[in-house]
Amino acid sequence: MKIIDLRSDTVTRPTAAMLDAMLAAPTGDDVYGEDPTVNELETRAAALLGKEAGLFTPSGTQANLAALMSHCGRGDEYIVGQHAHTYKYEGGGAAVLGSIQPQPLDFEEDGTLPLAKVVAAIKPDNYHFAVTRLLCLENTQWGRVLPMAYLEEARAVADRHGLAMHLDGARLFNAAVALGVSARRIADHFDSVSVCLSKGLGTPVGSVLVGTREFITAARRWRKLLGGGMRQAGILAAAGIHALDHHVARLAEDHRNAAALGEALGELPGMAVKTEWLQSNMVFVEMDADVSTAMADWLKPHGVLIHPGTLVRLVTHLDIDAKDIERAAGLMAQFFSDGHHLKDGQGKTPDYFH
Numbered sequence: 001m002k003i004i005d006l007r008s009d010t011v012t013r014p015t016a017a018m019l020d021a022m023l024a025a026p027t028g029d030d031v032y033g034e035d036p037t038v039n040e041l042e043t044r045a046a047a048l049l050g051k052e053a054g055l056f057t058p059s060g061t062q063a064n065l066a067a068l069m070s071h072c073g074r075g076d077e078y079i080v081g082q083h084a085h086t087y088k089y090e091g092g093g094a095a096v097l098g099s100i101q102p103q104p105l106d107f108e109e110d111g112t113l114p115l116a117k118v119v120a121a122i123k124p125d126n127y128h129f130a131v132t133r134l135l136c137l138e139n140t141q142w143g144r145v146l147p148m149a150y151l152e153e154a155r156a157v158a159d160r161h162g163l164a165m166h167l168d169g170a171r172l173f174n175a176a177v178a179l180g181v182s183a184r185r186i187a188d189h190f191d192s193v194s195v196c197l198s199k200g201l202g203t204p205v206g207s208v209l210v211g212t213r214e215f216i217t218a219a220r221r222w223r224k225l226l227g228g229g230m231r232q233a234g235i236l237a238a239a240g241i242h243a244l245d246h247h248v249a250r251l252a253e254d255h256r257n258a259a260a261l262g263e264a265l266g267e268l269p270g271m272a273v274k275t276e277w278l279q280s281n282m283v284f285v286e287m288d289a290d291v292s293t294a295m296a297d298w299l300k301p302h303g304v305l306i307h308p309g310t311l312v313r314l315v316t317h318l319d320i321d322a323k324d325i326e327r328a329a330g331l332m333a334q335f336f337s338d339g340h341h342l343k344d345g346q347g348k349t350p351d352y353f354h
């Protein structure tokens with residue numbers, strides 16, 4: 001039985017073609033700067049996103065942390081979303097390891113940070129305050145694609161107040177495909193951008209960070225300090241190059257599958273699909289916690305995996321096709337029609353999105 005894993009797009013396995021590319025990759029010692037495949041990936045990613053230089057990291061968490069530590073020093077501050085990955089889901093790394101103060105703000109319903117509140121949060125130049133240096137956005141944010149007009153306004157605000165801008169673009173290519181624009185056009189508004197290769201792009205490991213040559217030189221130093229200096233990492237970078245070549249345009253298929261899943265689930269009584277948020281490869285559904293827990297337990301032996309909670313996130317990806325969506329939606333419908341939602345569950349709210 002095929003497992004239909006809707007918990008995240010991180011669960012994808014490398015394809016046979018990707019594994020072939022990894023096996024064939026020339027390698028060297030990347031800490032010496034001598035891995036040709038890592039160098040190629042870094043150059044390719046930078047060119048694709050319109051930046052001078054790139055840096056391959058083992059994780060998005062490390063790419064973001066190296067970025068924050070390159071933009072901000074001890075006693076500096078970054079403005080960030082309350083539920084942003086770089087604030088809430090990275091162990092507090094900016095504060096713990098970077099001595100950087102986060103200034104979290106609530107996201108708007110569309111995943112943007114309200115710019116009037118951003119401006120109000122910028123600290124005056126006075127020794128009582130941390131020095132506000134950076135605005136950090138996330139795109140996509142819980143599946144929501146930031147509007148291009150918003151990015152333009154955010155850039156203008158940042159410029160007016162002397163802030164740099166970092167994009168946590170873990171799913172930048174999902175945003176670009178959803179909007180029908182190049183990823184570069186989105187990246188153009190930012191000083192630095194991190195992109196996950198291990199989410200929708202389907203590699204086993206890795207992220208890339210891009211920015212100016214000077215910025216990447218600083219980030220490379222932080223990457224070493226953070227333990228991210230890898231040696232013959234070309235076998236991993238090769239998966240990234242393969243993904244950039246073969247797994248970007250196909251994200252549209254994940255988006256179609258998510259739309260189909262959202263539509264099917266919208267007809268079920270106990271699942272309130274957040275249709276406004278359904279813009280890329282994620283379906284968010286408000287559910288009773290007991291019911292979603294009972295559903296997760298019931299689906300598992302049927303080969304469908306979901307994380308239960310009051311806000312259930314279902315994610316489509318490379319290892320899920322249209323038939324899998326039909327099957328998963330059919331099983332969820334059966335869960336209700338068989339009355340399993342009426343049994344006592346044990347509500348869990350893991351709030352577990354990344």
Ligand SMILES: *Cc1c(COP(=O)(O)O)cnc(C)c1O
Nearest residue numbers: 059060061062085138168170354
């Ligand atoms: C996954 C993710 C990251 C990075 O996560 P890693 O697991 O460290 O690669 C960063 N930001 C967002 C929004 C993510 O979803």
